[in-house]
Amino acid sequence: MDQLAALLDGPRARGAFLLRCVLDPPWSILVQDEAPLSVTALVRGEAWVLLDGAEPVRLGPGEVAVNRGPEPYVVADRPGTAPQIVIHPGQRCTTLDGSTLHQAMDLGVRTWGNAADGGTVMLTGTYTMEGEVSRRLLEALPPLVVRPGGPVIGLLGAEIDKDEPGQEAVLDRLLDLLLIAVLRAHFAAHEAPAWYRAMGDPVVGKALRMLHHNPAHPWTVAALAAEVGVSRAALARRFSELVGEPPMAFLTGWRLALAADLLREPDATIGAVARKVGYGSPFALSAAFKRVRGVSPQEYRRQPAGAVE
Numbered sequence: 001m002d003q004l005a006a007l008l009d010g011p012r013a014r015g016a017f018l019l020r021c022v023l024d025p026p027w028s029i030l031v032q033d034e035a036p037l038s039v040t041a042l043v044r045g046e047a048w049v050l051l052d053g054a055e056p057v058r059l060g061p062g063e064v065a066v067n068r069g070p071e072p073y074v075v076a077d078r079p080g081t082a083p084q085i086v087i088h089p090g091q092r093c094t095t096l097d098g099s100t101l102h103q104a105m106d107l108g109v110r111t112w113g114n115a116a117d118g119g120t121v122m123l124t125g126t127y128t129m130e131g132e133v134s135r136r137l138l139e140a141l142p143p144l145v146v147r148p149g150g151p152v153i154g155l156l157g158a159e160i161d162k163d164e165p166g167q168e169a170v171l172d173r174l175l176d177l178l179l180i181a182v183l184r185a186h187f188a189a190h191e192a193p194a195w196y197r198a199m200g201d202p203v204v205g206k207a208l209r210m211l212h213h214n215p216a217h218p219w220t221v222a223a224l225a226a227e228v229g230v231s232r233a234a235l236a237r238r239f240s241e242l243v244g245e246p247p248m249a250f251l252t253g254w255r256l257a258l259a260a261d262l263l264r265e266p267d268a269t270i271g272a273v274a275r276k277v278g279y280g281s282p283f284a285l286s287a288a289f290k291r292v293r294g295v296s297p298q299e300y301r302r303q304p305a306g307a308v309e
Contacts, residue, residue: 017091017126018171020160022113024120028076030083031067033091036138037127039179040065040075041153045120050074051143064149064182068141077120091126109163123156125175135257137183140193147185152178198242203228207239207247215255216278221247251278256292259285263301270297 017035023045031038040049040059047059052071056079059065067073074083085101086094093101093112105112156174159167187196199205206228211219224247225235239247255277262273274285282297290296295303 016172016175017124017128018110018160018175019124020111020113020157021122021124022107022111022115022118022120023077023122024115024118025077026081027085027114027120028074028081028083029085029087030072030074030096031087032072032089033087033126033128034070034089035126035128036069037179038067038069039125039127039175039182040067041123041125041149041156041178043121043123043153043157045118046077047120047122048076048079049144049146050076050079054144057144057146059146062148062150062153063146064153064178066141066145066147066179066182066186068138068143068145071143073144075122091128109161111161121157123153123160125156125178136193136195140196141183141186145182145186147182147189149178150181152181194242194244198239201238201242203230203235204239204242207235208243208250211247211251211254215251215258216276218278219248219251252288252292255279256289259289259297260293260300263297273297 040047041064042059042061044061049057049059049065049067051073057065065075076083083096085105086096088094093105095101105114107113107116152174156171156178159170159174195208199208207224210217210224210227221236222232225232228235230238236246239250243250245253259273259277259279262268262276263270270282270285274280274282277285279285279288286296289300293300
């Protein structure tokens with residue numbers, strides 16, 4: 001599992017909020033749901049995304065906007081339209097004065113808007129939980145990314161209003177595919193973070209994949225160097241240059257990020273989590289966790305999801 005795939009692992013890809021919005025102008029939506037990541041794909045018409053302190057960004061058909069939260073933003077038919085609708089945490093929808101709009105704008109299964117055949121059709125998906133594994137990637141993203149979405153938009157649109165067994169899982173996977181496509185395109189067109197670029201290096205990329213896929217293995221720099229076919233010194237030097245930290249420091253951070261994510265699972269014991277991420281005992285995991293994160297695993301579990309240490 002690499003860092004891009006890790007964004008979509010665990011709770012982030014389970015039960016994401018998905019909706020088709022069908023709207024006729026004038027319309028403007030203030031989104032202040034505090035979600036860590038939201039995706040808006042335009043199927044028909046035109047929309048504008050407005051962030052505080054930035055120029056409005058236009059969306060055309062086939063384009064996707066990825067908003068990194070938790071800051072609020074506006075999606076509107078044009079930049080000058082004042083918000084009439086507010087999306088709150090928990091996806092509660094109201095007017096500006098707080099009156100509920102849930103029933104008034106309900107158009108059927110996962111479909112919402114002010115007109116059954118409106119001129120603007122958008123597909124929106126919201127990842128409502130920030131997992132620790134995804135933090136490295138989220139911190140590398142700007143507040144707004146806009147890229148073409150490709151054929152996945154059509155697939156998602158065809159499935160979003162169905163109500164069949166297993167439909168939620170199908171929609172989660174399609175939303176994941178759409179997000180991955182947009183982020184790949186973004187990193188290909190812009191300066192990617194060092195850890196992302198390092199994945200393409202023939203030596204360091206192989207080492208990173210080995211650490212990602214098997215964090216529980218008792219890795220040493222010597223063992224990792226032997227696996228990738230270079231000297232210990234060469235691996236340590238190149239890894240630090242490309243990733244920004246030594247291999248074992250990266251592995252510790254990766255293990256503890258995985259542990260933090262797994263600790264959010266209600267039935268996971270600290271012992272089971274320790275074994276999955278390469279610590280020999282709950283005590284060893286607890287000591288490392290508290291040393292790096294400042295709280296014990298038990299204290300961390302009591303924090304709200306997405307809390308900043």
